Amino acid sequence: MLVVKHPVMFNDNRIYYNRNKFLKIYDKDDDSQNHRPNYDLRLIICRHADRIDVEFSDQWYDLVFGSSSSSRNYRHPLLPHRLPHRSDTSLYVYDPPITRIGEQKSFNKGKQLSRHSTSIDYCYSSPACRSVITASSILRGMNRSKIPIRLEPYLFEPMTWNIALQEFGILSPFISNNEWKKAGYNIDRHYQPLSNYINPYETEEDFWYRSQEFFQTIEQRHGNMVQKFGRGRRSHRVSNILIVGHAATPPIFSNIAFEQPFNAKVFGQQCSQIPYLYTIVLERNAATQIWNIRHI
Template sequence: MCAKKFNAYFDPSSFFFGQSRKRGLPKVPVDEEVNEESGYYSSSYGSGSESSDAPLRFIIIRHGERVDVMFGAGWTQKAFDHTGAYHCFDANMPPSLPHRTNWIDYDVDTPLTAKGLSQSWNVGSVLARYNLPVTACYSSPAFRSIQTADRILEGMSRKGHVPLRLELGLFECTSWYARSPINFMSDEELLNGNYNIDTHYRSQVSDLRLLENEYQYYDRSKEAMKKIIRLHRKTGGTILLVAHAPSLEVLTRHLMNGQPRPERLAELAGKVDFCSMTVVERESSTKPWQFRYSLDEQANQGIWQQQQLQLQQANHALIPSKSHTPAVQSSSSSSHYQPPNTFANFLAKPSNSAHQHQYFPQQDAYPPYFVL
């Protein structure tokens, strides 16, 4: 009963996502002009105007180390024989891979390395020690993100309790894959590979524009977050979102009333290491969203309001006039930018944990993030 949900969202004649069983044409033509004033900030979803008072937290994390980055393009030619049997040729290769209809698809829809799998498990273990129990998990349909989410939940001892919801809206900017057609794995293939997939969940974003630009990527990510927030605004809880490097920016930017920065997105994403994560939360629907600056619950209690005020001041200084198109900030101005002290001194008290985590101070109002 498990259909190939994600491949069915795309046109079978499409060069971008390859062959599929059902037609799912993009809602907007590829060459449609995007209005910078298209209402990116007009929605009240996630802005504190909902009627629920449930505390809600999102842990947004990039996937772990990927095989193609470590072993280069075409690594599958060495890892698979003519029959499609997988052979591990390096200690950092994944020990095994689930069977998929066409093993060549692993070239683009790449898996994690052995280190990436270990990284992901360790993240889950640390989150469990910091008492951040995940109540729901959403993953990009990219296999590397699915593997990361799976191992994080395993590290938290939550794999059997929290199924993976595959959300198309969490995938990367499609124009970045214009030369590399990709086919996502089916539910059947993932279930046979022992991944706990929620087969009843239907993606909140039903299809992707082909060759969307970076601004459209921001807009699509905002829509995905709006809908996921709506699903959990009554119950609250800690929601894990496992996706890609730019996800830390595009999924949180509108929550902080920040302007999209499409012209800088690739540069900003390049700063985000494997398994880096940002945490955004609100105490109730009447409170603003805030970044978390420590994994220690108590360390955050007394500085939430101060952090939010400073973040809003930093954002306000960087937001251009609506009558002008956002421009790339000059190197001279960025070199004089001074982040608020709270961003650098994020811990109210030193951690006694043997498992230290690095924190990268926010620059140019970029989301603060952790590397565990």
Template sequence: MLQTPVLPAIFYIGHKKQKSGYPRIGNYDLRVIVMRHGERIDQVLGPNWYKSPQAHAQVPKNMPKRPNSLLYVFDPPITREGERLAMLRGKQLATLGAAADYCYSSPSSRTVITASNLLIGMNRASVPIKIDPILFETMSWNPHLKMLGNISPFMSTKDWSTAGYNIDRRYHRLATYLNPNETEYEYYHRSELFLRSIERRYGSGRSRKNILVVGHASSTEIFPIIAGRYKFDGNRFGHNLTNMPFLHTVILERDAYSKIWSVKPVNI
């Protein structure tokens, strides 16, 4: 049974210990909170979860209906426990002064549902979710999606909105097509494109901005590499993600003067 995470008295930021949660010092202008989605239902009930008698009790209550329900096999949601923990994580981040002003999500159902519950926990349900395929994980890790051909496994913004999710339907996506044969290096470049777009969109002005990005295990690994300008090894990239927990969180901050990013791992 999963245990409820406890809000710690101390966060570990780099090699220093900071009391009172997330440190508010530092003159940053952009803060990007990158998170992995919540608990996947297929990793709890197995690959045939949709046939399990337990599925009804595990599926999120506000689950959008799809014309072809079998597409959920290719795009599994999170569990109700995953929803609860995502909401709790949102509360924790808000308590630490890291509530979202803007929110972006991968188009997968597990990330959109996670993002919605994080925002509810942050008391930021009014912040619309901007869905962008550019945030989906490395395509080479999803060979099963090739079986769909030209059929998208993801739901449209209209479907999400109809189900009651607060989706930004005016948002213009940075990507509308993902190469099914994409390599890890190509994934790196599209992720870099996204982070640079965040800098252009929100990097001017005097007010600080918190941007929540809900993606996959690969998201919490790739964006610190890009922000920190570390060398990227595509051959070893996937090896670092084996034991990545659900709702893993990394915070990036950009200095307001030097425009240099710092990477701040957060342990909750």
């Protein structure tokens, strides 16, 4: 269980997107492998889909759960098709889901990724409800629902962006693995996250450091995998990792991959332009260990 000492208002909504503001595009949408280097690690990094509290204002909870907390409210047309039951539905105020339309968009994003001949070997997600449902829907769209989702608290957005409303103590606003499993989501219950604690007073710089730790862990855990052939022949096998997080997730990992200086003010401006389901692909050259980026 993630320990959050103060409540958080997960306010990472951003409005506009300027495609070329901060990302350099190295190639087109053409996914042909004929003219591209031998990559050994590919990260598909995505922001979650449309949050329900942004699309339907702060009154969404009263609209969905206000009159009753019965099971029929979990089938409300604004909600995703499957939403874990919680004994205290008010926790959804602090950990809102995506909309049903956002769920469909996530499924379509998965189909789009499949058309680019992109496969998935592993999936990591922020423990936030909106990220987990997005990740599950993308995997379904890719016909990769058998890939379990690894919930990683280090993928949660910067805590400095959240507004503390009350003492949470040791209570986590996030849905537990068991609750996800009961709702039919394929969660990896054997995965051990880097940490179950996020400093509620962290700065953007602290967020950069924990993101760097996660990024380096992914490189060590999934990079340089070798596929063996007959008579001693071998080749680097590409590991394809789906990472679903927040508006901060694509820019922070591109910043880390290209070893760019971190500027909190510039970073905040970049994140303000990240739309829902914005996706980048980072690919590491097996020979040079240099990262390239492309846009989907």
